[in-house]
Amino acid sequence: MSLLRTGLRSAADLDRVFIAVCLIVPLAALGLFFVYPLATVALRSVTEPGGSIGLGNFAVILRSTSFWRATAHSLTMSGSTTAVVLVLGLVVAFALRRCRILAGTLVMGAVALPLLMPSLVQGLGLIFLLGRNGLLTKASGIEINIYGFWGLLIANGLYALPQAVLIISAALRSADARIYEAAEILGTSPWRQFRDITLPNIKFGLLSAGFVVFTVTITDFGNAATIGGDYSILATEIYNQVVGQMNFNLGAVVGIMLLFPTVLAFYLERVASQRQFGSHSDSAVPIVPVWTPRRDVPMTVAAWLIALLPIVTVGVVVFASFVWLWPYRFDLTLRHYAVKVAGGYDPLWTTIYISIWAGLVGTALTFALGVALQRMPRHAVKPIYFVCMLPAAVPGLVLGLSYIFAFNAPGTPIYFLYGSAVLIAFCNVFHYWTQGFLTTMTGLRLVPASLQETAACLGAGLPRVMRDVVAPHMAPTIVSVFFFLFMQSMVTLSAVIFLITASVSVASVSIMRLDEAGFTSQAAAYATCTMGVVVAASIVMRVLLALMTGRRKSAG
Amino acid sequence: MKTLGAQMRKIWQVCVFTLLMGSVAHAGPVTAYTALEEDEIADYVAAAKKALPDVDLKVLRLSTGDLGARILAEASNPQHDVIWGWAVTNMMDPRVLALLQPYKAKGADKLAAPYRAADDKWFAATGYMAAFCVNNERIKAKGLTMPKDWADLLDPKFKGEVVMPNPVSSGTGYLQIVGILQQMGEEKGWKFLKDLDANVAQYIKSGSRPCKAARAGEFAVGTSLAFAAIQSIQEGFPVTMVIPASGAGFELEASALMASSKNKADAQKFLDWTLAPDAAGIYGKYKEIVTIPGIKPSAASVKAGLPADVTKILLPIDFAKSAVQRTAILERWQKEIGR
Numbered sequence: 085m086s087l088l089r090t091g092l093r094s095a096a097d098l099d100r101v102f103i104a105v106c107l108i109v110p111l112a113a114l115g116l117f118f119v120y121p122l123a124t125v126a127l128r129s130v131t132e133p134g135g136s137i138g139l140g141n142f143a144v145i146l147r148s149t150s151f152w153r154a155t156a157h158s159l160t161m162s163g164s165t166t167a168v169v170l171v172l173g174l175v176v177a178f179a180l181r182r183c184r185i186l187a188g189t190l191v192m193g194a195v196a197l198p199l200l201m202p203s204l205v206q207g208l209g210l211i212f213l214l215g216r217n218g219l220l221t222k223a224s225g226i227e228i229n230i231y232g233f234w235g236l237l238i239a240n241g242l243y244a245l246p247q248a249v250l251i252i253s254a255a256l257r258s259a260d261a262r263i264y265e266a267a268e269i270l271g272t273s274p275w276r277q278f279r280d281i282t283l284p285n286i287k288f289g290l291l292s293a294g295f296v297v298f299t300v301t302i303t304d305f306g307n308a309a310t311i312g313g314d315y316s317i318l319a320t321e322i323y324n325q326v327v328g329q330m331n332f333n334l335g336a337v338v339g340i341m342l343l344f345p346t347v348l349a350f351y352l353e354r355v356a357s358q359r360q361f362g363s364h365s366d367s368a369v370p371i372v373p374v375w376t377p378r379r380d381v382p383m384t385v386a387a388w389l390i391a392l393l394p395i396v397t398v399g400v401v402v403f404a405s406f407v408w409l410w411p412y413r414f415d416l417t418l419r420h421y422a423v424k425v426a427g428g429y430d431p432l433w434t435t436i437y438i439s440i441w442a443g444l445v446g447t448a449l450t451f452a453l454g455v456a457l458q459r460m461p462r463h464a465v466k467p468i469y470f471v472c473m474l475p476a477a478v479p480g481l482v483l484g485l486s487y488i489f490a491f492n493a494p495g496t497p498i499y500f501l502y503g504s505a506v507l508i509a510f511c512n513v514f515h516y517w518t519q520g521f522l523t524t525m526t527g528l529r530l531v532p533a534s535l536q537e538t539a540a541c542l543g544a545g546l547p548r549v550m551r552d553v554v555a556p557h558m559a560p561t562i563v564s565v566f567f568f569l570f571m572q573s574m575v576t577l578s579a580v581i582f583l584i585t586a587s588v589s590v591a592s593v594s595i596m597r598l599d600e601a602g603f604t605s606q607a608a609a610y611a612t613c614t615m616g617v618v619v620a621a622s623i624v625m626r627v628l629l630a631l632m633t634g635r636r637k638s639a640g
Numbered sequence: 641m642k643t644l645g646a647q648m649r650k651i652w653q654v655c656v657f658t659l660l661m662g663s664v665a666h667a668g669p670v671t672a673y674t675a676l677e678e679d680e681i682a683d684y685v686a687a688a689k690k691a692l693p694d695v696d697l698k699v700l701r702l703s704t705g706d707l708g709a710r711i712l713a714e715a716s717n718p719q720h721d722v723i724w725g726w727a728v729t730n731m732m733d734p735r736v737l738a739l740l741q742p743y744k745a746k747g748a749d750k751l752a753a754p755y756r757a758a759d760d761k762w763f764a765a766t767g768y769m770a771a772f773c774v775n776n777e778r779i780k781a782k783g784l785t786m787p788k789d790w791a792d793l794l795d796p797k798f799k800g801e802v803v804m805p806n807p808v809s810s811g812t813g814y815l816q817i818v819g820i821l822q823q824m825g826e827e828k829g830w831k832f833l834k835d836l837d838a839n840v841a842q843y844i845k846s847g848s849r850p851c852k853a854a855r856a857g858e859f860a861v862g863t864s865l866a867f868a869a870i871q872s873i874q875e876g877f878p879v880t881m882v883i884p885a886s887g888a889g890f891e892l893e894a895s896a897l898m899a900s901s902k903n904k905a906d907a908q909k910f911l912d913w914t915l916a917p918d919a920a921g922i923y924g925k926y927k928e929i930v931t932i933p934g935i936k937p938s939a940a941s942v943k944a945g946l947p948a949d950v951t952k953i954l955l956p957i958d959f960a961k962s963a964v965q966r967t968a969i970l971e972r973w974q975k976e977i978g979r
Contacts, residue, residue: 150974217857231842313842314979327705328809330712330733409876424679488713582710586671586698600703601678602848602871
């Protein structure tokens with residue numbers, strides 16, 4: 085008897101240790117690689133020109149008219165992008181998860197395409213298509229001015245859509261088919277089913293997606309630089325201060341200001357999500373959509389229409405990389421693939437290495453943290469949750485520079501990371517932490533609690549519950565988080581540009597250098613190669629994954 | 641827990657130890673931060689490695705603005721030994737000057753006075769200048785006449801056809817408006833900039849981008865850099881390079897030794913080399929402005945429309961003044977013109 089009790093107690097202890105590890109490791113990493121660097125930025129924002137501490141910098145920024153104009157622009161832009169992307173994202177995610185549409189996997193792939201290239205190249209693609217001398221403009225004869233609000237809306241929309249779809253479809257992935265059956269029997273119309281069952285159930289996912297879209301568009305600089313024209317936004321204000329005028333402290337002020345809309349958005353989201361009703365029922369029966377022409381034909385058309393723009397935008401860049409001289413000589417050539425940039429294609433391999441690590445580390449950390457948070461009291465979760473929302477609100481430029489302040493400090497034990505590929509990988513993990521974290525949390529909410537409890541009652545320790553119950557349930561979410569982090573690390577530029585060294589560089593920097601040096605088509609070629617590598621790597625990894633799960637299934 | 645702590649400390653010690661050993665063993669590398677152009681760097685580095693086989697040269701290339709942010713952010717512990725070919729207006733920032741160590745490079749005395757610092761903190765072997773990239777096809781399609789000078793761009797026909805770099809984010813944009821202000825004088829200069837603003841379609845974030853927008857046929861005229869124009873013509877774009885007839889604004893590319901360098905001997909060897917005849921020989925191939933006496937521009941540049949003696953078309957820019965006035969000028973620009 086006593087033997088059994090000690091056995092139980094040690095199992096409980098083991099669970100406690102497991103949760104502690106799941107909590108402490110991600111939090112320590114978050115502290116070291118995000119909070120601490122961000123604190124150095126906060127310090128800069130209150131460091132006045134003379135070196136004293138004060139709010140003088142804030143006064144300077146708050147007095148400038150350009151700041152308020154940029155703020156108004158940023159809010160308008162991010163608000164409209166969020167509205168548009170949420171609607172489109174819901175359509176795509178709903179089509180993918182709740183309908184039987186034609187070639188759904190391809191739609192998802194197409195929507196994710198903009199994640200595969202730096203925003204610089206995406207802007208290029210839009211200009212090639214819709215610019216004053218663009219293909220569509222010339223074909224249609226209608227000259228629209230895409231430089232400014234509309235171009236920025238399209239570019240930001242393209243970039244944010246896959247992230248919204250990722251989160252919304254994690255929310256749509258599981259639901260209880262029996263509720264819908266009951267509704268069906270009661271004669272509820274499909275529209276009411278959608279309004280009264282589906283929407284309330286995915287409210288958390290929708291709010292999270294809205295939050296992510298809003299913050300990533302308010303912080304993105306790449307699109308604003310290529311296609312934003314004179315439409316100044318807060319991220320360009322930071323760039324003007326930091327890069328244009330070498331005035332980091334004022335840039336830091338704008339960076340801190342950018343956190344405010346995010347704090348507000350976070351608060352609104354929390355308030356709203358508290359009112360969410362009935363989360364996941366215990367023995368939910370997964371929905372297997374049945375082919376319903378009345379619903380599925382229009383949804384197929386809608387999803388493919390939405391997927392068309394990213395396909396065409398990316399396609400035109402790939403095409404341009406094979407064209408002799410865009411847009412004057414359309415003979416096909418491979419000459420742009422002999423790139424003249426320092427290091428040639430070497431940075432591409434470094435980037436793959438960095439991206440795989442970022443994907444693995446990021447997925448493991450967000451998953452561990454999510455598991456720990458689920459087992460903690462609500463009041464303790466809140467502040468952690470809040471910190472996890474902040475990375476989305478920090479522009480890459482600010483994050484990259486903050487890493488210099490934090491890690492270029494000889495005499496500290498973390499100095500050895502400075503200038504290494506590992507630091508770039510960590511920077512990427514925390515740059516995109518929020519999206520990964522929110523997707524994981526959305527997925528975790530949908531793992532039936534009763535199943536875990538049953539497993540625990542049967543004597544399974546937490547690690548075992550994780551492995552055999554939660555992980556299999558979460559597998560699709562885990563895989564999408566990994567790929568999201570992997571793909572973003574392959575193409576991100578704004579933060580890593582400050583962390584590359586003479587010997588460690590990445591593909592996106594090569595693309596930018598080629599573009600800066602005037603070799604636009606070579607930049608397109610390099611971007612095409614990067615995209616090819618990402619697609620190939622994704623296929624290889626998916627095949628491996630399928631093989632692994634297949635073997636486990638047959639073994640079990 | 642104690643043993644774990646002790647173990648962790650040991651791991652750190654090993655890490656730090658190997659790191660120190662590593663850096664002692666490789667005292668050799670000279671790291672240069674540069675904003676020179678991609679293709680020319682490859683050429684220079686190959687030549688430098690041949691001339692200085694015992695110097696382990698490592699180069700990090702970033703655009704002028706990004707490099708400035710990097711240098712200042714790293715100021716407490718600089719990672720580089722020399723700054724090589726960086727806009728002198730940025731170099732004159734007091735926070736940057738404070739990081740430099742005066743060094744009289746071999747050959748610097750041959751440079752004319754405006755091309756080196758009185759206190760030997762920097763010298764400039766090369767430079768770049770403002771020029772218009774004009775798209776021949778768009779000019780024809782829109783029935784415009786080829787502009788010859790800044791004043792020609794005031795013609796209402798050019799409305800919405802001119803793109804300029806934004807001086808707040810781009811050094812090239814700043815050198816263009818400083819050129820205009822110093823040439824016309826404050827009052828006339830500002831009035832001119834405001835009149836020109838009526839025709840400007842957009843102020844782009846970087847200095848070479850207006851040329852790219854013009855060469856792609858998006859706009860008729862991009863006020864940009866001669867380098868970008870020459871390069872676009874070489875690539876085969878239907879572009880004409882126009883150097884403003886009343887004189888062109890320009891920028892010097894300065895080099896300097898970092899006071900923090902741990903390998904000054906090699907760093908100085910490299911700086912000497914940037915003024916040596918074999919380096920100077922390559923400058924002519926890429927550079928519109930070479931301050932080392934007796935260097936001729938390349939055939940491609942001359943074909944693109946660069947005069948044999950560039951010094952005659954350069955405006956007499958006062959760089960010290962332009963560096964000091966920078967904040968005030970940009971503030972006024974943002975208030976009166978900025979969008």
